[in-house]
Amino acid sequence: MSEHEHDPHSGHSHAERAPHPASALETRVRALEALLTEKGYIDPAALDVLIDAYQTKIGPRNGARVVARAWCDAEFRRWLLTDATAAIASMGFTGRQAEHMVAVENTPQVHNLVVCTLCSCYPWAVLGLPPTWYKSAPYRARAVKDPRGVLREFGVELPDKTHIRIWDSTAEVRYLVLPQRPSGTEHLSEKELANLITRDSMIGTGLVGSATDMAGSATGVADSAP
């Protein structure tokens, strides 16, 4: 096996991480799991089910279905914008880290951006587990003060006149951005639209590109960029 190939048993997939700390963490976590099992606090089989749920069932494709439906169904869109928790629950996405949902709509005038400067609050039921950058210090520090700089790091350049509305999720309310539907997608079905919708566009660090953008060079930059 080549040195570049990832060894699933090595416990370290990050090149910059030395093998010792990674294997030390591996040992530490295994010991903790064994201790909590022995003391009767956890069922290790439940951990497997939890991990599988967040790897295969609870992720940003859920949110994409919500957004695509809102694009196609004006009544659902109104419901989503007035009572997001109920509207999202009606599609079967409920519970942990989406108990109190608010959907915020991007328009040609306003772009929404979501952050949690204090920790990593994120709408798990519709977007799954947060990406590393969302939990990272640079994003949490800058999103509130230099949103245009942050968006540029994602390849998004907004017109100067676009107002940026930043939502710092400091309590148990969780925010979902309803991105703008790209032009030229009138012929697409709800399912095809859902495939265009990226996770980042539902956090506000991305825009939904047109169908041709997706097929060709997906830039994530809106048609209206200056």
Place this chain on the structure above:
Amino acid sequence: MSYHSNADLGGQNVPGAIVPEPEGELFHAPWEPRVMALVVAMGPTGLSNIDMNRSARETLPNYRDLGYYEIWLAALEKLLLQKGVLGDAPPAPIQVLRADLVAAVIGKGRPASRSPVGPARYALKDRVRTVTAHPEHHTRLPAYARGKVGVVERVHGAHVFPDTNSQGLGESPQWLYTVAFDEKELWGAQEPLQHSTISVDAFEPYLEPA
């Protein structure tokens, strides 16, 4: 004693790039999903609540040097020691999350909304000023939004109050509001203008009439 959060990062000068990540890339080491699942599975045991967990994480002295799941791991270890899990009389779990309960427990979640104990002090469009004091305990008003004037944009009802709940002093439900601030109010006019408005979700005790 003096309480200090190492997690209150909004508006700080933090070096380093923000690195976009593909959607499917959830974990970066095999132990990370186990930590995520351990923390979630410990929820139903009732040993600690979400506010105690956040407090344990943000007060880790080496918070800024750790990866996110390392923070979760270190805080879980800290709480287990505090709660006497390793002692002679470990507290009994309220509920153990069995594999067949996972879907139902995740799907139900843990709503933070409660019946209000009194009427809301503020209404939509009210001007409010956030308090300036840094309390000697966990709180959810970021430092950058202290002593600032904003406008009530949403009223969310009464929610569990993290300031008391994190200390084991009860849920003490408080009205929760989305309060929006103009960028100049937060950062001053000398910062390059971004044409932005920033909001926080603020509990009623964080606010005064303005």
